[in-house]
Amino acid sequence: MAETQQATTIRMPKLGESVTEGTIAGWLKQVGDRVERYDPMVEVVTDKVNAEVPAPVSGTLVEILSQEGDVVPVGEPICIIDTGEGEAATPPAPAADDEPADRTVVMSAAKIDELQPSSQMLYDRSSGDESVSTNGKPADREAAIARAREERDELALLRIRSSPLVRRLAEEHDIDLSTIEGTGIGGRVTRADIEAYLAQPAPARPAEPEIPAEPAPQPAPAPTAPPPSQPAAQAQIEVWPGDEVIEASVIRRQIADHMVRSVTTAPHVTVWMEVDMSAVVAWREARKEAFRQREGFSLTYVPLVLSAVVGALQAHPRVNAVWDNGRIILRKAINVGIAVALEDGLIVPVVKNADEKNITGLARAVNDLVERARDGKLTPDDVSGGTFTLNNPGTLGSVASTPIIVQPQAAILSMEAIVKRPVVIDDMIGARPMMNLSLSVDHRLLDGLAATRFLADVKSRLETFNPGD
Amino acid sequence: MATEARQVTSAFEAQEAPELDPDLMRRMLENMLLARAVDERMWQMNRAGEAPFAVSGQGHEAAQAGVAAALDTSKDWCVPYYRDITLSLAFGLTAKDLLLAQLARADDPSSGGRQMPNHFSSRKHRILSGSSVIATQIPHAAGIAFAAKARGEDSVTVVCFGEGATSQGDFHEGVNFATIYDLPVIFFCQNNEYAISVPTKLQMGVERVADRAAGYNMPGVRVDGLDAVEVYLVAREAVQRARSGGGPTLIEAMVRRFNPHSSDDDDRTYRPLEELEGLRADGPIRRTAGRLKEMGIIDDAWLEETQRRVRQEVNEATREAEAAPLPDPETFDRHVYFEG
Amino acid sequence: MAEKLLIQAIHDGLDEAMAEDERVVIIGEDVGTRGGVFRVTDGLKEKYGPMRVVDSPLAESLIIGASVGMAANGMIPVPEIQFLDFSTPAMDQIMSEVARMRYRSNGDWGCPMVIRMPYGGGIHGALYHSQSIEAIYTHVPGLKVVAPIDPYDAKGMLREAIFDPDPVIFLEHKKAYRAIRADVPDEPYTVPIGKAKTLREGRDLTIISYGAYLYEALRAADEFVEEQGGSIEVLDLRSLKPLDSEAILNSVMKTGKALIVHEANRFGGIGGEIAAIIAEEAFAYLDGPVMRLTSPDVPAMPYSPPLEQAFLITKDDIRAAIERLSAF
Numbered sequence A: 001m002a003e004t005q006q007a008t009t010i011r012m013p014k015l016g017e018s019v020t021e022g023t024i025a026g027w028l029k030q031v032g033d034r035v036e037r038y039d040p041m042v043e044v045v046t047d048k049v050n051a052e053v054p055a056p057v058s059g060t061l062v063e064i065l066s067q068e069g070d071v072v073p074v075g076e077p078i079c080i081i082d083t084g085e086g087e088a089a090t091p092p093a094p095a096a097d098d099e100p101a102d103r104t105v106v107m108s109a110a111k112i113d114e115l116q117p118s119s120q121m122l123y124d125r126s127s128g129d130e131s132v133s134t135n136g137k138p139a140d141r142e143a144a145i146a147r148a149r150e151e152r153d154e155l156a157l158l159r160i161r162s163s164p165l166v167r168r169l170a171e172e173h174d175i176d177l178s179t180i181e182g183t184g185i186g187g188r189v190t191r192a193d194i195e196a197y198l199a200q201p202a203p204a205r206p207a208e209p210e211i212p213a214e215p216a217p218q219p220a221p222a223p224t225a226p227p228p229s230q231p232a233a234q235a236q237i238e239v240w241p242g243d244e245v246i247e248a249s250v251i252r253r254q255i256a257d258h259m260v261r262s263v264t265t266a267p268h269v270t271v272w273m274e275v276d277m278s279a280v281v282a283w284r285e286a287r288k289e290a291f292r293q294r295e296g297f298s299l300t301y302v303p304l305v306l307s308a309v310v311g312a313l314q315a316h317p318r319v320n321a322v323w324d325n326g327r328i329i330l331r332k333a334i335n336v337g338i339a340v341a342l343e344d345g346l347i348v349p350v351v352k353n354a355d356e357k358n359i360t361g362l363a364r365a366v367n368d369l370v371e372r373a374r375d376g377k378l379t380p381d382d383v384s385g386g387t388f389t390l391n392n393p394g395t396l397g398s399v400a401s402t403p404i405i406v407q408p409q410a411a412i413l414s415m416e417a418i419v420k421r422p423v424v425i426d427d428m429i430g431a432r433p434m435m436n437l438s439l440s441v442d443h444r445l446l447d448g449l450a451a452t453r454f455l456a457d458v459k460s461r462l463e464t465f466n467p468g469d
Numbered sequence B: 001m002a003t004e005a006r007q008v009t010s011a012f013e014a015q016e017a018p019e020l021d022p023d024l025m026r027r028m029l030e031n032m033l034l035a036r037a038v039d040e041r042m043w044q045m046n047r048a049g050e051a052p053f054a055v056s057g058q059g060h061e062a063a064q065a066g067v068a069a070a071l072d073t074s075k076d077w078c079v080p081y082y083r084d085i086t087l088s089l090a091f092g093l094t095a096k097d098l099l100l101a102q103l104a105r106a107d108d109p110s111s112g113g114r115q116m117p118n119h120f121s122s123r124k125h126r127i128l129s130g131s132s133v134i135a136t137q138i139p140h141a142a143g144i145a146f147a148a149k150a151r152g153e154d155s156v157t158v159v160c161f162g163e164g165a166t167s168q169g170d171f172h173e174g175v176n177f178a179t180i181y182d183l184p185v186i187f188f189c190q191n192n193e194y195a196i197s198v199p200t201k202l203q204m205g206v207e208r209v210a211d212r213a214a215g216y217n218m219p220g221v222r223v224d225g226l227d228a229v230e231v232y233l234v235a236r237e238a239v240q241r242a243r244s245g246g247g248p249t250l251i252e253a254m255v256r257r258f259n260p261h262s263s264d265d266d267d268r269t270y271r272p273l274e275e276l277e278g279l280r281a282d283g284p285i286r287r288t289a290g291r292l293k294e295m296g297i298i299d300d301a302w303l304e305e306t307q308r309r310v311r312q313e314v315n316e317a318t319r320e321a322e323a324a325p326l327p328d329p330e331t332f333d334r335h336v337y338f339e340g
Numbered sequence C: 001m002a003e004k005l006l007i008q009a010i011h012d013g014l015d016e017a018m019a020e021d022e023r024v025v026i027i028g029e030d031v032g033t034r035g036g037v038f039r040v041t042d043g044l045k046e047k048y049g050p051m052r053v054v055d056s057p058l059a060e061s062l063i064i065g066a067s068v069g070m071a072a073n074g075m076i077p078v079p080e081i082q083f084l085d086f087s088t089p090a091m092d093q094i095m096s097e098v099a100r101m102r103y104r105s106n107g108d109w110g111c112p113m114v115i116r117m118p119y120g121g122g123i124h125g126a127l128y129h130s131q132s133i134e135a136i137y138t139h140v141p142g143l144k145v146v147a148p149i150d151p152y153d154a155k156g157m158l159r160e161a162i163f164d165p166d167p168v169i170f171l172e173h174k175k176a177y178r179a180i181r182a183d184v185p186d187e188p189y190t191v192p193i194g195k196a197k198t199l200r201e202g203r204d205l206t207i208i209s210y211g212a213y214l215y216e217a218l219r220a221a222d223e224f225v226e227e228q229g230g231s232i233e234v235l236d237l238r239s240l241k242p243l244d245s246e247a248i249l250n251s252v253m254k255t256g257k258a259l260i261v262h263e264a265n266r267f268g269g270i271g272g273e274i275a276a277i278i279a280e281e282a283f284a285y286l287d288g289p290v291m292r293l294t295s296p297d298v299p300a301m302p303y304s305p306p307l308e309q310a311f312l313i314t315k316d317d318i319r320a321a322i323e324r325l326s327a328f
Helices: A109-115 A138-150 A154-161 A164-172 A191-199 A250-265 A278-295 A301-315 A359-374 A448-463 B022-047 B061-069 B085-090 B095-102 B137-150 B169-180 B209-216 B228-243 B273-277 B284-294 B300-323 C006-020 C044-048 C060-072 C084-098 C134-138 C151-162 C212-228 C245-255 C270-281 C305-311 C315-327
Strands: A007-011 A021-027 A040-045 A050-054 A059-064 A071-073 A077-082 A268-276 A321-324 A327-330 A336-338 A340-342 A345-347 A388-391 A411-425 A428-442 B077-079 B157-162 B185-191 B220-224 B249-254 C002-005 C024-028 C053-055 C076-080 C114-119 C144-146 C168-173 C181-184 C197-200 C205-209 C232-236 C239-241 C258-265 C291-295
Touching: A040 A077, A050 B022, A164 A191, A164 A250, A250 A345, A250 C245, A268 A448, A278 A301, A278 A359, A278 A428, A278 A448, A301 A336, A301 A359, A301 A388, A301 A411, A301 A448, A336 A359, A340 A359, A411 A448, A428 A448, B022 B061, B022 B085, B022 B095, B022 B228, B022 B284, B022 B300, B061 B085, B061 B157, B061 B185, B061 B228, B061 B249, B061 B284, B077 B137, B085 B095, B095 B300, B137 B157, B137 B169, B137 B185, B137 C060, B169 B185, B169 B209, B169 C060, B169 C084, B185 B228, B209 B220, B209 B249, B220 B228, B228 B249, B228 B284, C002 C006, C002 C151, C006 C024, C006 C044, C006 C151, C006 C168, C006 C181, C024 C060, C044 C053, C060 C076, C060 C084, C084 C114, C084 C134, C114 C151, C134 C144, C134 C168, C134 C239, C134 C270, C144 C151, C151 C168, C151 C181, C197 C212, C205 C212, C205 C245, C205 C315, C212 C232, C212 C258, C212 C315, C232 C245, C245 C258, C245 C270, C258 C270, C258 C315, C270 C291, C291 C315
Parallel strands: A336 A388, A388 A411, B077 B157, B157 B185, B185 B249, B220 B249, C024 C053, C024 C076, C076 C114, C114 C168, C144 C168, C205 C232, C205 C258, C258 C291
Antiparallel strands: A007 A077, A021 A040, A021 A071, A040 A050, A059 A077, A268 A428, A321 A327, A340 A345, A411 A428, C002 C181, C144 C239, C197 C232
16 A cells, blocks of 8 residues: 555435435445445445445545445445555456446436425415416406406506606606696507697797706806707608618617707716826836736726726715706715727716726726627626716817716716827926816706816826826 | 247358458457447446436447448448447447537537437437437438438438337338338337337237338348347348348347336336346347357457457546536527527 | 519529529429429429429328438428428427427537428318418427518528528418519529518508518508508518517617517417517507407317308408507
8 A cells, every 4th residue: 555545535425316315235345445436335225226336436445434224314424445546457357248247226316206296286276366367268368357457447557657658758858747638548648649749839838947058167168058858759851862761770769868868857068178198108108018918908098097087086976976856866886987889889888886996907897898898798787877987089089079978977077089289388398198088067966166176186186197006 | 028029030040151251240349348338337427426317228239230330331321319329339439429428518529418418419420410209310311311312322321219119100101201212221120128118019019020111011120139240141131232222121130128228217117027137148248259259250368358448448538528528508509590 | 573473483482492402302292293282393393303302201290300311411401391280290300300400419410491381371271271380380499480471572581591501491371372473583582581571661550460461461551541641660570580679679669559460379479479579678669558469369260251250350350450559
């Protein structure tokens, strides 16, 4: 026997789906015997099966832990085999014959259990809604449905709740359904009714909100005046010969609806600032090679700007908030959405709890989301729960933009292209990498002061960029 | 079990001094020994709790090896059923391939672990993939043979099934079609006298499966399926007939089912104990090896060496199959349709 | 180009494919010398011989089973089952073998074939020559199921199906064989499987249909629009599996109201699947419940004229459904 002993504990195997224990009926090998893998080792009896359990490894049987007559639960030890270094000479192959060393049958307990009815009724006819159970005849089914309906005043429901489409239109246009005459079944308001209502001239619509076009304080940002409320979806524009008419895809429709809703509910104000990106560029240059080697993808400017944004959001919680009909919800979590352009549209996956991540963490999160967005593998959780959005039109060359807020949030920041420009430093002309930031805010909860303060904070963090790695 | 019904005329004795290629005969017996070793290993894996299901072909080896030896596995077609371990090995699957399927591994060539074990398949080796439904493969074989004949090729298709399958409509529909067009098919029935628990006297009104052939105007012959040489001689004649445009043959090989129907069956509940105890007294390996020794084609040394070699191959295959990865769950929905 | 009946378009599609590719083989009862009981394969046996247009024995399971083997050994079989009603004996082969050959062999084997079957009623065919049980086949992964009714679509889709590496069930409405004409090019062209076709554009209501009732629905819609104004969109599904969900959803998102019309029995018919897709994906766009107008849950269909009439759906039935949904 070799010096090093490798004691392997052999345990009672599971001889069938529902078997939980076995009784040792007799050992076929004794302590000290050499066993080869698959040699029959011990006879075991269970409820369903008499089996000769084979040795799962080769070695010497050094200890028997369960004796004849013992009832052993599945998984409990039955013996120890020393698999040791020294291997016995390969045993001679069994003679070429039809009589094998053993002939046993292991009847799988699983099959037997499947044949027995389970102790629970497959379905319990005594419970459940009897009013809907039928013997399948159409007349019975109709009667059952009628009974189910009796208990509920369906027409009243229709009057109040109408249809999903009508409710959505009402919400988008801020219409109280109870003030509109319905021509649908039971007096419900139909789409046609809403469209007719919206087509009326403005004075006849008392519920329409006034949207003020306020001049912003300074430094002379241009307020984007929201367009007057348009009737939704019904525009019949004349098609001329030679025109190509494309039916918008589902995702395009959803984007369109969202944009309309955003600009018609939140009065947008956009503020721009220029940022000297020298510090950021230098920081990145020093680390980008090592980063790429380590992580397998490039370190872009997005996570760097994102880290500055996160710091600023922590300092200006009012920007990480949302207006809700007279109350302001200050979000605790900082979940930053990253706008990703797709072939036919865009999608905004969210970096959750961005304040808990360092630069590398942010870079990994952004890279993962962008990749999955492009592969179409985002989950609903990925695209919900955002509290602020970062957009990056700069990669395409934009130097200024008027981004639209992703609802339900209060602000959105676009990072524009980084362009080397001549700037004045200490009364001298120098060249610096300059990047514009475009911040749109919801003027219901954020005034110009709050907007510019936040943006100045982001600018400052970027211009003094030097986070710990 | 009525031994009288098993009486068959010996083809060997009928053909005085038949011509036999000794190399071919040795390969045939080696096929059987490898099959037996693989079969036993699969059964052991099930009993050790390593594989939930196993199906055995022990007792059928000589029948399958005999018909395989009469075919040209480089161009003929194989439409197997679930006991055809020996036949599938003859047509090109390896011990490792079969054990990969037994352990439902990703690289299992038959199905990538999607089917139960013993659903042999390989396009490369012209082994048609089958389902778990009995006898549906018989019309498939007729279709394969029809395509070959339509193109003027002389390939032969062997389709195997148990005696129970001859009660299914698809057996009759497939055979009928093959006889209309004189298709090059060997309808090879391995009669082990039990369809799970149902004995042949409750399975069919005829005495022998071979008797059914007369109803289709097709040659039908019963052969002792425990002697591979006997089977080879009968099959050789049938293959010649098929290749030369003479149409199909129904061969009924009498075999023994050493193990229960599958690892989920306990045949002590329907077979008399004396019958079970005496089952291995006469078997394909003993008989075929005995015959070849008698003819001076093999000796004990060859037997011992070959047995050692196949055991080693199976042990090696076991190690490789156990180390092989399981299928990636992400792939579960691939190949429902053509993927390009 | 010529104006052709549906039956001529299918015949020409078969002839064209067989002339082009010697792997294409037809097999079925009466398809050879008789040219098919509906005459769809008329003249093809004379042209291509008995080993390419095979008069099979009376054995549906064999027709499909042998086709499986033929497909495995390099042919492209186009088996015909004389009536969709007679496909039941072949269902084991279709569902257990044809549909699963590729999946179960992990992509090693495929089963390229087109199973042609006349379906539908209203031709006094009684209970075993009139069924529309296509939903049974759409339920099975691995099969494609198409039911083009426009002759142009039929010829193009047949070609597409023949050269599709997957098995396609090709349903031909027997009432439409000699009732529908359209301009059909003589040269080869394909119509994609999985795409619906818009027959009418509209903004107020969408009708989704296929088969013979499609044309009844069209007439009902045109009548309604002429009398009441507005516009109704009508979609010919053409392909049942894969289903053109995108076309269905785009239309319903535009109109907000969906009416599905099909000849198959109501319970478990494709209408249910379409209604579920609409409810799941276009809920916010619905201005009314998704409605189905289908055959009743009665074996299709009884023989005596008043009984058959009671079973069938008329243009007026469809018109009434349009009115109910419009008024919601």
